[in-house]
Amino acid sequence: MARRADRHPGPPPAAAPADPGPTATVGRIFQVVRDRGPLSASEIVRRTGLAKSTVSVHLDRLRAAGLVRPDARPGSKRQKLKVADDVGAVVGLDVGQTHLTAALCDLTAAPLARRRIPLDLARETPERVLALAGGLVAALCREAGVRGRKLFGIGVGVPGPVDFAAGVPVSPPVMPGWDRFPVATRLAKRFGCPVFLDNDVNVMALGERDRGVAAGADSFIYVKIGTGIGAGIVLHGEIHRGAKGAAGDIGHIGLDGRDEPCPCGNRGCLEVVAGGAALAAQARAAASARRSPFLAALAARQAPLDAAAVGQGALAGDATCLRLLMDSGAAVGGVLAKLVNFFNPSLIVVGGGVAGVGERYVASLREAIYRRSTPLATADLQVKRTALGEEGGAVGAAVLVLDEILSHQNVSRLVRGGRHAR
Numbered sequence: 001m002a003r004r005a006d007r008h009p010g011p012p013p014a015a016a017p018a019d020p021g022p023t024a025t026v027g028r029i030f031q032v033v034r035d036r037g038p039l040s041a042s043e044i045v046r047r048t049g050l051a052k053s054t055v056s057v058h059l060d061r062l063r064a065a066g067l068v069r070p071d072a073r074p075g076s077k078r079q080k081l082k083v084a085d086d087v088g089a090v091v092g093l094d095v096g097q098t099h100l101t102a103a104l105c106d107l108t109a110a111p112l113a114r115r116r117i118p119l120d121l122a123r124e125t126p127e128r129v130l131a132l133a134g135g136l137v138a139a140l141c142r143e144a145g146v147r148g149r150k151l152f153g154i155g156v157g158v159p160g161p162v163d164f165a166a167g168v169p170v171s172p173p174v175m176p177g178w179d180r181f182p183v184a185t186r187l188a189k190r191f192g193c194p195v196f197l198d199n200d201v202n203v204m205a206l207g208e209r210d211r212g213v214a215a216g217a218d219s220f221i222y223v224k225i226g227t228g229i230g231a232g233i234v235l236h237g238e239i240h241r242g243a244k245g246a247a248g249d250i251g252h253i254g255l256d257g258r259d260e261p262c263p264c265g266n267r268g269c270l271e272v273v274a275g276g277a278a279l280a281a282q283a284r285a286a287a288s289a290r291r292s293p294f295l296a297a298l299a300a301r302q303a304p305l306d307a308a309a310v311g312q313g314a315l316a317g318d319a320t321c322l323r324l325l326m327d328s329g330a331a332v333g334g335v336l337a338k339l340v341n342f343f344n345p346s347l348i349v350v351g352g353g354v355a356g357v358g359e360r361y362v363a364s365l366r367e368a369i370y371r372r373s374t375p376l377a378t379a380d381l382q383v384k385r386t387a388l389g390e391e392g393g394a395v396g397a398a399v400l401v402l403d404e405i406l407s408h409q410n411v412s413r414l415v416r417g418g419r420h421a422r
């Protein structure tokens with residue numbers, strides 16, 4: 001983990017005040033312990049640039065508030081401190097189009113228990129989905145024995161645009177009936193804790209930052225290529241949501257020379273050219289036109305013709321499947337190249353069902369990005385597949401809660417109040 005505090009080390013020691021200083025300082029010290037701990041007091045001094053006396057006073061306050069405690073690792077000579085991961089728990093919920101996944105995590109976002117159930121999101125009412133989600137949260141709390149731990153908060157990721165401050169989805173195309181539905185308020189009322197709602201791709205990006213392949217990356221893009229296509233933008237360790245929360249909606253960037261109609265009302269959007277649904281449609285067309293022996297054989301057996309089938313065909317050496325994958329990769333990579341030129345990330349993390357079909361796909365993305373970006377922007381650019389798998393969204397939603405409740409400001413407030421969260 002590495003974010004904010006570690007990257008903005010503040011004034012050099014000479015400029016640091018000897019007294020406890022502004023309350024924000026305690027939040028900053030906590031953030032360093034959260035990102036880089038376990039750490040000794042002198043390591044915290046080195047990383048923050050604060051005076052030794054300042055760090056010492058604030059560590060006492062954090063210990064008294066129950067937020068940090070000594071790391072009991074055997075063999076360590078100097079006492080190190082870590083986040084008191086067992087004082088509370090958070091739950092991350094990932095509402096997918098075909099599943100509902102929940103993870104109960106400690107205060108370092110390490111999963112303690114998880115559950116996943118099938119869901120047909122397009123056919124369920126928001127009330128029913130929240131009832132199912134509430135059942136999962138309650139079951140996880142019982143199962144993992146939240147005993148003694150407080151439920152500090154719940155994070156929820158949904159596949160659509162979200163008004164983050166209001167905690168409501170906004171006109172989500174794949175979630176009929178969810179426009180402005182009070183997701184956060186409903187869950188907060190039931191569980192008596194803060195609830196944060198965000199777009200699923202944003203929470204997946206947070207999951208990669210804390211527990212995936214983006215650890216240590218300052219500014220990166222997480223791109224999800226599934227049925228739809230979207231991106232989460234992490235800027236200096238934090239999600240960039242944009243003015244209205246719509247940042248990263250790259251699935252509806254128009255491609256030159258393409259004319260396929262998109263449900264959004266425009267034509268030639270990246271998603272309808274290169275997304276999972278597009279690959280499935282292209283696979284069905286190739287099978288019925290007998291352009292692909294592999295897909296035709298699948299169709300004859302009534303097997304599903306989807307992105308995964310195209311991936312299997314490419315692996316088996318079917319030329320049409322390989323071309324379909326390469327074309328999708330080139331289209332997504334072409335859009336990512338523009339983002340790379342504009343945003344200059346150090347890393348692009350690729351996730352989602354289509355990306356899961358194999359390294360060949362990621363290679364085609366990488367090739368398109370490198371071919372169409374400027375040499376300086378790609379000088380140290382890495383393109384990696386997600387390492388988190390199907391629970392990445394739920395873990396990311398847990399990270400979202402932790403970012404909010406353990407923010408500089410909140411920790412400062414908690415310590416001032418002399419007790420831990422809530």
Ligand SMILES: [Zn+2]
Pocket residue numbers: 251252262263264265266267269271
């Ligand atoms: Zn569109």
